[in-house]
Amino acid sequence: MSDNTQNDAIDNDGAAPVAAGAPSAITRVLAHAIHVGDRIDATGIARGDMIATVPFATRLSATKFIALYRFGVVVFAGLSPAEEKGFLERIAGRISGRTDDKNEETAALEIRADYEDRVQPGGPVEIPDLSPARFLVVADALAKSVSLARDENKLGGVFDAIEPFAVALARTGRAPWNRRSMLKLIGQALIAQHRISGRVAVEEKPDILWDHPSLERLYARLEDEYELNERAKAVTQKLNVIVETGQTLTDILDVDRSARLEAIIVALIFAETLVALVQIFLVHGHG
Numbered sequence: 001m002s003d004n005t006q007n008d009a010i011d012n013d014g015a016a017p018v019a020a021g022a023p024s025a026i027t028r029v030l031a032h033a034i035h036v037g038d039r040i041d042a043t044g045i046a047r048g049d050m051i052a053t054v055p056f057a058t059r060l061s062a063t064k065f066i067a068l069y070r071f072g073v074v075v076f077a078g079l080s081p082a083e084e085k086g087f088l089e090r091i092a093g094r095i096s097g098r099t100d101d102k103n104e105e106t107a108a109l110e111i112r113a114d115y116e117d118r119v120q121p122g123g124p125v126e127i128p129d130l131s132p133a134r135f136l137v138v139a140d141a142l143a144k145s146v147s148l149a150r151d152e153n154k155l156g157g158v159f160d161a162i163e164p165f166a167v168a169l170a171r172t173g174r175a176p177w178n179r180r181s182m183l184k185l186i187g188q189a190l191i192a193q194h195r196i197s198g199r200v201a202v203e204e205k206p207d208i209l210w211d212h213p214s215l216e217r218l219y220a221r222l223e224d225e226y227e228l229n230e231r232a233k234a235v236t237q238k239l240n241v242i243v244e245t246g247q248t249l250t251d252i253l254d255v256d257r258s259a260r261l262e263a264i265i266v267a268l269i270f271a272e273t274l275v276a277l278v279q280i281f282l283v284h285g286h287g
Helices: 003-008 081-090 132-172 179-197 213-225 228-286
Strands: 016-018 026-035 050-052 056-061 064-069 073-077 104-111 125-127
Touching: 026 081, 026 132, 050 132, 056 132, 064 132, 073 081, 073 132, 104 132, 125 213, 132 179, 132 213, 132 228, 179 228
Parallel strands: 104 125
Antiparallel strands: 016 026, 026 073, 026 104, 050 056, 056 064, 064 073
16 A cells, blocks of 8 residues: 555544654544534433533544533534434434524544644644543533534624614614514514523633643633634623613613603693583583
8 A cells, every 4th residue: 555545544433544654643533513403402312431421422432422512512523424414313302492503613633642732723633642531622612612603693693683773773863663673673682692691601611621630721722723712702792782782672662652651641631621621612602
């Protein structure tokens, strides 16, 4: 077998040894995170070679892992697309709030015994081995990135609905929409607030670091690579704007309701006064 053929060979675990002749061979494994729904119930799943309970994670072989996150994300490592699809079909009944949105994140893992934990900017994640602990660290970062992408998409839709309203309000000084349209917008703001407020706490480090503090550097580098903290702050700021906008719309509706009530009261007083005047005129006219 030629060197090129050997470099392209795939082993039984889905990993490709490359760079034959190097001090130690490099193994490449693809980690893949997918947002599949609002919730995943992992209760009662066959344990197999379980490596963690929260998130539920299992090892299929030396370079094949799966992790299920309750907030609706599945992370694979070393599985083929067909294997991933088959697993998702098997747990379909455990997924609530399924979505067709394709929020995904991938990371190329390069494994070599003499590597130190390092994340190349925009490139592969270099690690000395794919231990269960390292998989969980990588999976945590990918799951959070996918979750943030979902939040960013949902907030973007609400912002698209808010912008025309804000522009018209700034231009005319009056609410440009009818009551039903404003109530719909308030509803969108409330849904976004409900869905985002219960999201995963991005600022929290994975539990696995308590037992493996030596992996904190790897997690910190993944955190920087996927800009987890910066994106979380941006999502929080947008959510605050949406909440404030919902409050503003509610206040506008209250003012409109008060104005209508005042107009009705004035009209009733005017009508009552008019009736009284007519009665007085009729009484005096007949007198």
